Amino acid sequence: MTQNPVLGATYASLRAEVDVRDCPVDGRIPENLSGGFYAVGPDPQYPLAPGNIPFDGEGHVRVFRIRNGRVDYRSRYVRTERYLAQDRVRRSLMPMYRNPSLDDPSVQGLSRSTANTHVIQHQNLILALKEDSPPTALDLNTLETVEPVYTFGGQLPRDQPFTAHPKVCSRTGNIVAFGYEARGFGSDSIAVFEIDKQGRKVWGAEVRMPYVSSVHDFAVTENHIAFFLIPLAIDPEQMRRGGIHWSWDKDKKTFLGFMRRYGDGTDLQWIEGPARGGSHTLGAFEDGGKLYFDREVTAANPYSVIPNKDGAPYDAAAGTSYLHRLTVNLNGRNSGYGIEKLYPLIAPLPRQDDRYNTVPYRYGFMGCPDPADPVRWKAACYARVDHQTRSYQLWKAPATQSLGEPVFAPKRVDAREGEGYLLGVTWHLDQSLRADLLILDAEHLEDGPIATVQLPVQASPQIHGWWVREDQYPP
Numbered sequence: 432m433t434q435n436p437v438l439g440a441t442y443a444s445l446r447a448e449v450d451v452r453d454c455p456v457d458g459r460i461p462e463n464l465s466g467g468f469y470a471v472g473p474d475p476q477y478p479l480a481p482g483n484i485p486f487d488g489e490g491h492v493r494v495f496r497i498r499n500g501r502v503d504y505r506s507r508y509v510r511t512e513r514y515l516a517q518d519r520v521r522r523s524l525m526p527m528y529r530n531p532s533l534d535d536p537s538v539q540g541l542s543r544s545t546a547n548t549h550v551i552q553h554q555n556l557i558l559a560l561k562e563d564s565p566p567t568a569l570d571l572n573t574l575e576t577v578e579p580v581y582t583f584g585g586q587l588p589r590d591q592p593f594t595a596h597p598k599v600c601s602r603t604g605n606i607v608a609f610g611y612e613a614r615g616f617g618s619d620s621i622a623v624f625e626i627d628k629q630g631r632k633v634w635g636a637e638v639r640m641p642y643v644s645s646v647h648d649f650a651v652t653e654n655h656i657a658f659f660l661i662p663l664a665i666d667p668e669q670m671r672r673g674g675i676h677w678s679w680d681k682d683k684k685t686f687l688g689f690m691r692r693y694g695d696g697t698d699l700q701w702i703e704g705p706a707r708g709g710s711h712t713l714g715a716f717e718d719g720g721k722l723y724f725d726r727e728v729t730a731a732n733p734y735s736v737i738p739n740k741d742g743a744p745y746d747a748a749a750g751t752s753y754l755h756r757l758t759v760n761l762n763g764r765n766s767g768y769g770i771e772k773l774y775p776l777i778a779p780l781p782r783q784d785d786r787y788n789t790v791p792y793r794y795g796f797m798g799c800p801d802p803a804d805p806v807r808w809k810a811a812c813y814a815r816v817d818h819q820t821r822s823y824q825l826w827k828a829p830a831t832q833s834l835g836e837p838v839f840a841p842k843r844v845d846a847r848e849g850e851g852y853l854l855g856v857t858w859h860l861d862q863s864l865r866a867d868l869l870i871l872d873a874e875h876l877e878d879g880p881i882a883t884v885q886l887p888v889q890a891s892p893q894i895h896g897w898w899v900r901e902d903q904y905p906p
């Protein structure tokens with residue numbers, strides 16, 4: 432074990448590609464649960480160089496394929512151009528996180544993607560995503576890599592960054608995405624674009640940001656797109672010293688930006704707000720002339736592995752994230768934006784019923800520490816928050832288990848919001864991180880798992896995951 436599980440994500444190296452047919456199940460797989468739970472995380476192909484950070488491991492994708500009450504498990508490394516080049520010479524060739532100046536000359540011109548952050552389905556593919564690079568396409572069923580640099584048939588440039596957190600439009604099914612540093616390494620350009628279900632690029636615009644920030648996630652509503660720009664900024668001096676791409680620069684400002692979908696981007700407004708951090712969107716929508724952007728927000732640097740530019744030590748309390756609602760007026764002037772803390776739960780990796788990515792929604796799901804007994808490095812509970820009642824329900828795992836980011840699976844295509852199952856992996860801290868898949872009734876989390884799918888080994892590392900319904904598999 433090289434790394435411990437931390438709040439909802441696991442950076443524990445595995446290295447092995449695993450197939451398990453007919454996993455043992457404790458309990459019963461619900462009859463109306465059929466599909467695939469995919470996830471990805473960094474699993475270093477070769478040991479990380481001194482000074483490198485756990486975010487830089489090669490992407491390792493896994494799926495729990497659930498059909499007819501049975502569960503098959505499979506995991507595969509993503510064969511990125513970086514992975515394949517390193518595999519040929521059996522050593523690391525890109526030794527520092529998003530710092531190409533230290534790369535071996537032999538990899539010049541290759542994609543630096545690790546494809547380790549998130550996965551989504553597109554047609555018969557799984558797209559493995561890393562925000563500094565294009566997607567890598569895997570076969571939906573076998574997880575074999577079919578296209579290391581996926582450009583939607585040449586519609587996106589080969590060096591077009593693609594966010595790890597695209598949204599699926601709740602009305603059209605289009606993938607709405609963006610890429611920052613879009614005009615090359617260190618550029619202040621953001622490309623925003625939309626891909627329809629047939630894979631055609633149907634819209635694109637280019638905008639600029641006030642400074643080069645890590646724009647990890649964004650918000651999409653029916654008619655608008657919003658960004659939250661935080662002081663996690665590019666640090667050229669640090670890179671010249673052989674360090675990583677980012678540092679936390681507390682002297683930089685925080686901005687909320689919003690613009691129209693399908694416009695040319697010239698309407699983009701950046702609104703300055705109080706200094707904050709945080710990475711992930713829970714949900715977003717517009718209603719009554721206002722845009723609501725629900726996300727995790729920290730008071731300062733959210734990442735212990737990313738240096739503070741002023742050399743100050745990481746402040747765990749200031750880096751702890753809670754769900755907030757940001758609000759802007761879509762019509763008229765904004766002298767600032769509203770910011771309201773929603774719940775007392777520590778929530779770095781919140782998720783929603785993904786059918787509601789771009790429209791009003793009620794529920795959120797997350798792994799979090801027990802609010803009565805927080806252990807910062809471990810997600811010990813699964814929670815559902817209810818915006819209508821501003822309440823939450825919890826299931827608390829045994830103390831020896833840590834929980835990964837969950838996904839929501841609806842009971843039927845037309846199930847009402849939140850009517851379905853919550854699926855998440857638990858790592859047993861007292862069993863060398865041997866893992867189980869937990870299945871809970873999303874409307875009754877407090878009852879605990881209705882089924883536990885047992886793996887004989889550690890699950891591959893995970894940051895984010897995605898649920899593919901049975902009806903979304905091509906025939």
Ligand SMILES: [Fe+2]
Nearest residue numbers: 595647711895
């Ligand atoms: Fe993320």
